[in-house]
Amino acid sequence: MKLPHRIKYTDKVRQGEARLFTISINPAKRGDIGLYTHEYEHIKQWYLCLVVGLACAVGFYLFTHNDIASLLIAAVSVSLKGILYSYVKPFRKWAEVKAFRAQIKVTEGEYVDFFANALANDYKLGITYNQAVKLLYR
């Protein structure tokens, strides 16, 4: 079962991207199951962060009965994945490795160089090509 999400085709993205519950795919990449799988993995990560954030909001409320602060935590949980992805390098590394591994699974090992190069160079992770290969194919 797929988690609810929407797909939009736009040339505003070079290949694909996932924000909140929306996957944006460049029309030239329509039908690229590997790219879709990569972006859908980010959708799953967004839901995970949302659930964790909402659980924290409920837990915070149960312990403090501070409704305003609890609502703020709940509101932030919608953007939690984006915040972590943008500012926490280990989270971004975890998210991309998971997404590329899912992509590799459906592309059956093709594009090894492309994925490793992308992971090493496009996400500001500070890792080499060889480190990327180890992360993706161990």
Ligand SMILES: [Zn+2]
């Ligand atoms: Zn990604």
